[in-house]
Amino acid sequence: MNHLINEKSPYLLQHAENPVNxxxxxxxxxxxxxxxxxxxFLSIGYSTCHWCHVMAHESFEDEEVAELLNRHYVCIKVDREERPDIDSVYMAACQAVTGAGGWPLTAILAPDQKPFFLGTYIPKHPRYGQTGLLELLQKVHLLWSRDREKLLETGRQITAFLSVPGSKSEEAxxxxxxxxxxDLFKKQYDSKWGGFGSAPKFPSPHNLLFLLDYSAMESDGRALEMALHTLSAMACGGMNDQIGGGFSRYSTDQKWLVPHFExxxxxxxxxxxxxxxxxxxxxxxxxxxxxxxxxxxVLRELTGPGGxxxxxxxxxxxxVEGKYYYFTQEEVLDVLGRKDGVEFCRLYDITPEGNFEGRCIPNRIGTGHDPWPSxxxxxKKLYGYRLGRVSLHRDDKVILSWNGWxxxxxxxxxxxxxDSRYRDAAIHACQFIKQYMTDSRGRLxxxxxxxxxxxxGQLDDYAVFGLALIDLYRTTYEPQYLEDAMFFARQMTELFxxxxxxxxxxxxxxxxxLIARPKETYDGAIPxxxxxxxxxxxxxxxxxxxxLWQEAxxxxxxxxxxxxxxxxxxHSFGLLALIKVLYPARELxxxxxxxxxxxxxRHYLLENNPIDLSVILKTKENKARLEKALPYVKDYPIPDKGxxxxxxxxxVCMAPVEDISKLQ
Structure with a gap:
């Protein structure tokens, strides 16, 4: 009997009909x-993971594999997006044992949760020197029956390694x-195509955010050039959906043409x-x-009815991976007609021979031309035509920290x-979290x-939602958002x-x-x-x-x-925090x-877009609430006019002025 049928996770539900129990x-x-x-037998993945699908079709839907798993193992499925804590523990173990990681993550544990085998994708049968899943399951079963202590000792050693607390290493x-x-980014920089290192290339936007801020603070033209070139190259590539907008996960090649399409x-x-x-x-x-x-x-395709x-x-x-996004020249000409179709094909690299394995991924690499307006x-015709294809699976879970980003x-x-549309969308999403993802105690x-x-809720949920609330204050100047940011930050310091x-x-x-309590500082796909x-x-x-907050x-x-x-x-997102304390900031x-x-x-902020300025607005309407949240603003009297x-x-504080231009 498969026990996943009543779960809410789309990933678990994808496996609810497997013959595996x-x-x-x-x-x-x-x-x-x-x-x-x-x-x-523990398997960790997520619903939009390509290789998770491959292993599922190859093995977990297979009666022979299922019979072996059901007879000799208790099988557990975990959605890494729902339980990042479980994923973090066993991914750390996998990386420690194998030197690598990824999804699907495969682990075999003793009943006390201690792992003695760890790996990622495993084919059903041996391939290119890699042990097949059938062979692995049979071998572990025999060892469990005949030499269990060896497996248990391995589990104890791995767990002991994970459980060693990090030494207290503090630095100014x-x-x-x-x-x-x-300097390290400069060494890894690909001056031809943008980005860092070789294929596959990940966008790692927090690296670019660091380089942008660093370039501003140090007047480092090279750092600015690297960030801007990379952003421009990604925008022109196939990793950026030229028709519907939005970026895929990463590029499999040097020049951002062929993405992993999730x-x-x-x-x-x-x-x-x-x-x-x-x-x-x-x-x-x-x-x-x-x-x-x-x-x-995102607003069009990844937004729910409640915001x-x-x-x-x-x-x-x-x-087929990416099939939804491919176009042929004939399709484009049929949809747009000859004149517009020829222009699109010229601008977006749609050719008879194709630009990837005989197929065409729309892109503007090397053209120097601007895209058609959105x-x-x-x-819109091409977008509508594409919507008529077999629709992509959408994982409609709501993850709080991702909503925070x-x-x-x-x-x-x-x-x-x-643009007020973006303000309204941010407010609605925040309201959704407070209404549906916060319990009676205010826990997330x-x-x-x-x-x-x-x-x-875990650390990321509290920290990222706090950041979102502060930027909602910057957008609306409603003191409620500052109050909420402090409320959740207090919980963060108390609980984590x-x-x-x-x-x-x-x-x-x-x-x-769990067998270990993870503490993560590395900024991977997400800070x-x-x-x-x-x-x-x-x-x-x-x-x-x-x-209180200064000491924290x-x-x-x-x-x-x-x-x-x-x-x-x-640790590029962490470096953004260091930038904020190492360089002078301004408070207005x-x-x-x-x-x-x-x-x-308002005009000054739109025109100047200062990156080092925090602004607090006090008016007659928000006076009481703002002074409650920020007691020191009581000392700033409201003028009779202006x-x-x-x-x-x-x-160091300047003399107050009535004309903001005098502060520039």
Missing amino acids: WYPWGNEAFERAEKEDLPV PDKKILKQAA KMLYDNALLAMSYLQAYRMTGEDMYADTAKRTLDY EFYCGQDADSDG DDARL MILALAKAAQITG YLRWRKGEAATP EDKKNGGYYLTASDAEA SGNSAAAVLLVQLAQYTCDV RERQIRYLAGSIQEYPAG VCVSADSGLPEAL AMYYLCRNG
Whole structure:
């Protein structure tokens, strides 16, 4: 009997009809393993994972494999997006044992959850020297029956390695760390195609955000050039959906032409932020246009009825990766007619011979031409035609931290472009989280789907949602968002901080106990919770001037500075926190007799887009609430008419002025 049928996870439900007797992670499975004296076969993946589908079709839908698994193992399926804590523990074990990781993640455990075998994708039969799954399962069964102590000892050793607490290595932040990271990126930079290293190429937008901010603070033209070239190259490539907007997961080649076609919410949020920052710094419309197309894709295809954002879209349709996105010259001419069709084919590299294995991925690599406008009727025709194909699977889970990244991107888009659609979308998503993903105590849930919130929130949920709330304050100047950011940040410090060794654990102090309690600082596909927490604490300290947040900021900054010494370039989002404390910041308090942001200030922020300025707005309407959230603003009187501006920089305050232009 398969036990997944009542689960909410799309990934688990994809396996609910397998002949394998899957269980979700929980006591029932481990109690059965203990009672029947069986090892546990653990498989971790996610619903838009191409190789997860391959292993499922090859093995988990196969009667021969299922018979072996059902007879000799208790089998557990985990959605890594619903349980990042479980994934983190066993991925760390896999990387420690094999030197590599990825999904699907395959582990075999004793009933006490200690792993003694770890790997990733395993073919059914041996291939190119790799052990096949059937062979592995039979071998482990024999060892479990005849030489179990050897397996159990391996499990104890792996668990002991995972359980060793990181030494308390704190450092005072230093600009040398930033330079080391920038220099490493310069060595890895691909000057021809953009990006860093060789194929496959990941966008890693937080690396670009670091280079953009670093270039501004150090006037480093090379860092700026690398970031802008990479952003421009990705925008022209096949990794960027030239027809419908939005970016795929990564590029399999050097020049960003052939992507792994799955689209993930977090990638598109962080990439939109990178393009917006590039536009903020350069004023070049291409960057703003790419950000808008990316966000519009999310609003159109990954947004639920309550304003919530879904996880992503699959790479496969009709069992073929990328088929949904390919075009032939004949198709384009049929849809657009000869004149417009020929122009599209010329601009977007649609040729009779194809640009990838006889097929065409629309791209603008090397053309030097601008794309057709996103609202062009011809582009909409092609988009409509493509919608008629076999639809892509959409993972409609709502992951709180990923929604936080998208709220952050939308809020920044509203600030930088002035488009109220993005502000409204950010507000609606925030309201959804507060209504449906927050319990009666104000604790966050990690996941929501089809009316059910589940899994206690983890570090990333609190840290990233806090960042999103602060940027919603920057967008609306409603004090409620600052109050909420402080509320969730307090929970974060109470539930997740490692008071002894520094930093923050991934899971709360009262969460389910696993064989290890992970603490992550590396900024991989998504910035780590520790990096996000550092940026959040820096911003709270700046906005509140409260000793509580200043001390929390100092602890986390020193912890991060110590943790990232060996490989600073692997902690680029954490480096953004260091930039904010190592370079002078400016705080502006605007006190206005009128409601809303003064037009002069609004114009200044749109025109100048300052990256080092925090703004607080005090009016008659928000006076009581703002003074409750930020007691020090009581000392700023509201004028009888107009506005007064109070600017402080690096701990030094200027004389107040009525005309903002005098502060420039």
